Amino acid sequence: MNIDHVKALAAAVDEGTVEGAAFVLGITASAASQRIRTLESRLGQVLIRRTNPITVTEAGQAILRYARQVELLESEALDRLHGIDADSPGSGGSGAGRSEPTVLRVGVNADSMATWFRPIFAEAAGWDDVVLRIEMV
Structure with missing residues (x-):
């Protein structure tokens, strides 16, 4: 699965609309919609109902769970990298400079x-x- 497509799905669910997802992702609404449609096409399943707000199908729940796990892994990896950068010799950091x-x-x-x-x-x-x-x- 293309991670950008999965992130578009998660953002649409989080924001309640494809337009909201597009804003958060910094892309056009058309691009966000296309990413979700491509993901649905590749999986052969409808993942969201385009209501206001968006609702998630059973198949969409499985992909949304995957998206949340990917977000968590990404966050943990970045936290570790920030800790390594801050604690590495010569960096002058103490690991406490995490910005997010x-x-x-x-x-x-x-x-x-x-x-x-x-x-x-x-x-x-x-x-x-x-x-x-x-x-x-």
């Missing part, structure tokens, strides 16, 4: 969001190096 926070995706249903999950926001507000990204499930 870790994004923690959490799936929460509406009932949990309205009840027990709310105090977590107050706790997470004090985290300097982590950003919560809440995904309603």
